[in-house]
Amino acid sequence: MPKVIAVVPVFNEHKTLKSILARIAPQVDVFVCINDGSEDDSLKILKNFAGKRKDFFVVDLPFNTGMAGAVKQGFLFALYLEKVGFVKEDDVVVTIDADGQHKPEYISEIVKYLIRKNADVVLTRRDFSVYPLYKVLGNRFLTWTNSILSGFKYYDVESGLRFLRVKTIGPILKFYTGMKYSCAQEIALISAREGFKIDNDFMVEIAYYRPGTTVWDGFIVLFLSFFTFLRWRFRLASDVVLSSEILKTSFVQSKGYWPKSGKRRSK
Numbered sequence: 001m002p003k004v005i006a007v008v009p010v011f012n013e014h015k016t017l018k019s020i021l022a023r024i025a026p027q028v029d030v031f032v033c034i035n036d037g038s039e040d041d042s043l044k045i046l047k048n049f050a051g052k053r054k055d056f057f058v059v060d061l062p063f064n065t066g067m068a069g070a071v072k073q074g075f076l077f078a079l080y081l082e083k084v085g086f087v088k089e090d091d092v093v094v095t096i097d098a099d100g101q102h103k104p105e106y107i108s109e110i111v112k113y114l115i116r117k118n119a120d121v122v123l124t125r126r127d128f129s130v131y132p133l134y135k136v137l138g139n140r141f142l143t144w145t146n147s148i149l150s151g152f153k154y155y156d157v158e159s160g161l162r163f164l165r166v167k168t169i170g171p172i173l174k175f176y177t178g179m180k181y182s183c184a185q186e187i188a189l190i191s192a193r194e195g196f197k198i199d200n201d202f203m204v205e206i207a208y209y210r211p212g213t214t215v216w217d218g219f220i221v222l223f224l225s226f227f228t229f230l231r232w233r234f235r236l237a238s239d240v241v242l243s244s245e246i247l248k249t250s251f252v253q254s255k256g257y258w259p260k261s262g263k264r265r266s267k
Helices: 017-027 042-050 066-083 104-117 133-150 166-173 183-193 215-233 245-257
Strands: 004-010 030-036 056-061 092-095 121-123 162-165
Touching: 004 017, 004 066, 004 104, 017 030, 017 042, 017 104, 030 042, 030 066, 042 056, 042 245, 056 066, 056 245, 066 092, 066 166, 066 183, 066 245, 092 104, 092 166, 104 121, 104 162, 121 183, 133 183, 133 215, 162 166, 162 183, 166 183, 183 215
Parallel strands: 004 030, 004 092, 030 056
Antiparallel strands: 092 162, 121 162
16 A cells, blocks of 8 residues: 655644544655645644654645645655655655634545555545535636646536655646645646546545635636646746755654654554
8 A cells, every 4th residue: 555645735724724634644654745825823733743643744834835835745745745754755745724714534535546546646526515606616617627627527627635656746846836725726737737537426425514715716727727838838837846945844843743653553
C-alpha cells in the first residue's frame, strides 16, 4: 500500500481543527499542515498535535496566501519529502480542508478506489443537496469551462477533497499559478492536459455548506483558468524550486516537535 500524505491548508480554523486532525489521523501516514498566516490558536493546535505524533509537518507561512497559495506550499513540501526520501512517487497526496466540510472518513475508501481504478488523480464529485442554487449553477459553468479547456469531461472540478499521486505534482506545479481559489480549476486542467489518468466519478456527501467565495472570486477563477491553459499551451513552464528556506526550516522544526520516543505509525 502507498503512503497517504494529508495536505491540510489552515487559516483561522481553531474551532474545528483539533477535531478534524483527530479524524484524519487514523487514515493517513503523513501530515503536511500549512498554517496560512492564522491569527487565532491554529498554529498552537498544530504544534501540540505534532508533539503527540511523528510524521507530522507544520509549514508556517508568515502571511495569508489564500487557499490556492497554501495548497501550492503543501504540494511543494510533499515534493521536498520525496526529494529527501521520506515519500515515493507512487504515494498518494490527499488535500482536505480544515473547516469540516469534507468528511475525513472517506480517505481510506477513496485511496483504495484510486488504486483499484489505477488512477493518478481522483477528484471527488460532491452531492450538492446542501448548496444554494446559485452555487450549483456557478459550479456547473466553471466545470463546463474546465472540461472544454482541459479536454476531459468533468462533473465537478471545485471539490477540495482530491487525491493525487506524488508523481503528478511536479508537472502540475510547472504551470500552476495559485491565486485566491484557483487551485481546483488549475489542478483539474493541468493534470488532464499533462495526460494523467483522472477519475471524477466518486460521489461524496458534504457535511455542511460554508459560504465564502463571491461572484468576483468566480471571475478570477475563470480568468486564471484561461491563463493557465495558455501557459500550458505555449509551454510557459515555471521552475519547481525545492531549495527554499521555508521547506528546509519546516522539515527540521517539525521533527523537533515530534515525541522523543515511540515508533513511527505504520498502516
